[in-house]
Amino acid sequence: MSIMVCMHSEDIKEELREKGIKNTRAKSLLLHILKNAEAPMDVNNLHAECQKETSVNLVTVYRTLQQFHEKALVEEFMGKDGANQYEYIPEGSIAHPHFQCEKCNKVICLEELGFDDALYFSNRAKHHKINSIHIMLNGVCEECLSLP
Numbered sequence: 001m002s003i004m005v006c007m008h009s010e011d012i013k014e015e016l017r018e019k020g021i022k023n024t025r026a027k028s029l030l031l032h033i034l035k036n037a038e039a040p041m042d043v044n045n046l047h048a049e050c051q052k053e054t055s056v057n058l059v060t061v062y063r064t065l066q067q068f069h070e071k072a073l074v075e076e077f078m079g080k081d082g083a084n085q086y087e088y089i090p091e092g093s094i095a096h097p098h099f100q101c102e103k104c105n106k107v108i109c110l111e112e113l114g115f116d117d118a119l120y121f122s123n124r125a126k127h128h129k130i131n132s133i134h135i136m137l138n139g140v141c142e143e144c145l146s147l148p
Helices: 003-007 009-018 025-036 043-051 058-070 115-124
Strands: 074-078 084-088 098-101 107-109 136-139
Touching (some): 009 025, 025 058, 043 084, 058 084
Antiparallel strands (some): 074 084, 098 107
């Protein structure tokens, strides 16, 4: 296990324990990767990152992500290419929209929704109970726009 994972392993173990999830090397590693990711990641990228540290099969990654989602450790949403994206959600975090580039497929987290934004969506669903909000904006990212 890498030095980075070892440095934070007690925090990871505690977070898994608090959520009622059995701690395994694969689960600890996957949670560490998600917590330190700069943007949402798909299963294939998460699997590749895990493979750098330990041999874990793709099925284990899928099952772990499903468990993390059920226990509200990660948010799962579908990207424009049909691939599910996963992102760690810290306790008390506020919903935020995402942007996905139509050229490079990169997913970027945008600023959290403010009170007025949340109120707007709540008013749109007056007679319904809102559990989560997923907003995906699609277009061309700044990097791809600057390419010739």
